[in-house]
Amino acid sequence: MAGERIAKAKSRKGRSKPVLDTVGDAKPNKADLLKFYRAMLLIRRFEERAGQLYGMGLIGGFCHLYIGQEAIAVGMQAAKQPGDQVITGYREHGHMLAAGMDPQRIMAELTGRAAGVSKGKGGSMHMFSVDADFFGGHGIVGAQVSLGTGLALANRYRGDGKVAFVYFGDGAANQGQVYESFNMAELWRLPVVYVIENNQYAMGTSIERSSSQTHLFRRGASFNIPGEEVDGMDVLAVREAGLRAAQHARSGKGPFILEMKTYRYRGHSMSDPGKYRTREEIDEVRKTRDPIEHLQERLDAGGLVDDTTLKSIDAEIKTVISEAAEFARASPEPDPTELYTDIYLEATT
Secondary structure, eight states, X not given: OHHHHHHTSSOOOOOOOOSSOOOTTXXXXXXXXXXXXXXXXXXXXXXXXXXXXXHTTSSOSOOOOXXXXXXHHHHXXXXXXXXXXXXXXXXOHHHHHHTTOOHHHHHHHHTTOTTSTTTTXXXXXXXXXXXXXXXXXXXXXXXXXXXXXXXXXXXXXXTOOOOEEEEEEXXXXXXXXXXXXXXXXXXTTOOEEEEEEEOSOTTTSOHHHXXXXXXXXXXXXXXXXXXXXXXXXXXXXXXXXHHHHHHHIIIIIOXXXXXXXXXXXXXXXXXXXXXXXXXXXXXXXXXXXXXXXXXXXXXXHTTOOOHHHHHHHHHXXXXXXHHHHHHHHHSOOOOGGGGGSSXXXXXXX
């Protein structure tokens, strides 16, 4: 079962104002840990409310929640330097929040409002913000891998020292374009970190049934791309691995693969009843591996926080999310003429 697999993973004991700043190579202090905690909790509460709004019919189309995977986006964001790019698939809300994008504008986009980050035309799966170095969620499985490799190619061509962080899931890891990208990235020593968010199930098929090689960080071996398996439920383990991988890519050594062993609590999308796994399996992971509770235990063990502080943070975030939902409800829908905008970019000579 996936719960058992997770339990056997590494042991655990303008631009919007960033939710979380890069803390560099230094060991995180109390302030840093609280930033990580707040950022993960913001994602969790946001996604819970998004699920509610979807159930109320205020969010249409597909909607893929990030609940359970929060440590990856937050930990990797802490390893990112200003100007480094992030690109991912359609499970993107958590990445955007970790990047510091405004929860109100993200929620407005989910509900198809003109105030959304993509003017209400992108919805859950297609958001974009150059200001936040976020180059989109992408609906075609695996498409972002070749696009992200292109971002890395541009970085190398410009010699700007930037790194592209390219996220994809265990399902996308079987797409052919992924391996074409791997080959190009290693051949040209491109500054890219491939982050595989292995949440065990792709759309609904367990990794054991869909992949002959289930240790996905090894998928780059035939291209001579080094890789590492990481406990994706531990934000500090993610950050440390992210710093190592980014340094590898930034120093001219080429691509690096990080396989984040994680687990999503909800279905693949809001339309997925999740009958391919048991409630007991999900509950076991929540009980023993939850990334937010894991960090809370670290804070408690170090005497760095008390219940009053944690309750205050939760209350603060619930207010932020409530205001985001109300902002989305009250915002107008796009004018029909917006159907004809942002389709072509006028070329200049």
